Amino acid sequence: MPVTVRSFAKINLGLCIGALRADGFHELLTVYQTIALHDVIRVQVGRGSGIEIRSEDPRVPKDESNTCYRIVERAMSALKARGRVVIEIEKRLPVQGGLGGASGNAVAALLALERALKRELPGPERLRIATEIGSDLPLFLVGGTILGVGRGEEVYPLADLPEVGCAVVTPDVGVSTPKAFADWDASQAGELTPADPSDRMNEFGRALSAWLIAQSKAKSGKGLSGVPARGRGRAETPLLDLVRTGIENDFEQVVFPKYPELREVKRVVERAGAFYASLSGSGSAIYGLFATLAAAQKAATRLQKMGVKALATTTLTRRQYWKKFLVSGF
Secondary structure: EEEEEEEEEEEEEEEEEEEOHHHHHHOEEEEEEEEEEEEEEEEEOOOOOOOEEEEEOOOOOOOOOOOOHHHHHHHHHHHHOOOOOEEEEOOOOOOOOOOOOHHHHHHHHHHHHHHHHHHOOOOHHHHHHHHHHOOOOOOHHHHEEEEEEEOOOOOEEEEOOOOOOOEEEEOOOOHHHHHHHHHHHHHOOOOOOOOHHHHHHHHHHHHHHHHHHHHHHHHEEEEEOOEOOOOOOOOOOOOHHHHHOOOOOOOHHHHHHHHHHHHHHOOOOOOOOOOOOEEEEOOEEEEEOOOOHHHHHHHHHHEEEEEEOOOEEEEEHHHHHHHHHHHHOO
């Protein structure tokens, strides 16, 4: 019997692009947040050898370029396991949408493989393999609210933000992440007085640090002044506090000029009542955060009537992420 798991999506709560590194990647600073939208991955191990990718979606590669293929190949070698692995990918998330679909698929395939083999890789080995495949993979080994640094692969679990409604718009546009980075570099080179990447990263980092300190004090029951924090309503959530730091996604500066329809989608989401809207990753998905799922559903319905592809969902805490990960009776 195949092992069936959900492969959840992520959004980026702010994304700051730093300097180009010696290894060809950029320094990044972001807060990842998993959401309940997902693909479905089924993994079965039988007699024989090799890896087979199955998917009805023609956009999904079936060869060695598929992230699921690559991670399973390395995991089988690390586990010294034998057998023919069949990976079925049921796509529900957009390709090149900035929601981490391919990365989440790979981690889901890895964890499903371990369950199918009834053998587990040590945590550090699992993380090493995931990091080698791609920068976005490690976040899916954590789930919930996560700080991403380095090229995005260094992940640190943060205290979970409260569950909120989320409307996700998936335009019929695919944005290549490498191309988006190239456009970013070109835009910076074209500036008469380009901003120092380290200054921008430091500014973003200071805002996040101040927010984390504030959340720590709030968790202890005291405000920034040391006075017990009382009477804080739902509007004063840690997520709203994070939004008030002015977090932005740098990719919007280069993606929106090339795809002006995405800028307009963001405006529509904001007008629909989102307290925060942003491009996710390098796009093309645009999301809006709402106080409740009902509010997100209302906004998604409004967007759909305008001919825009939109789905309503919620953010996932770390506990919810792992509780819903394994599918039984799907």
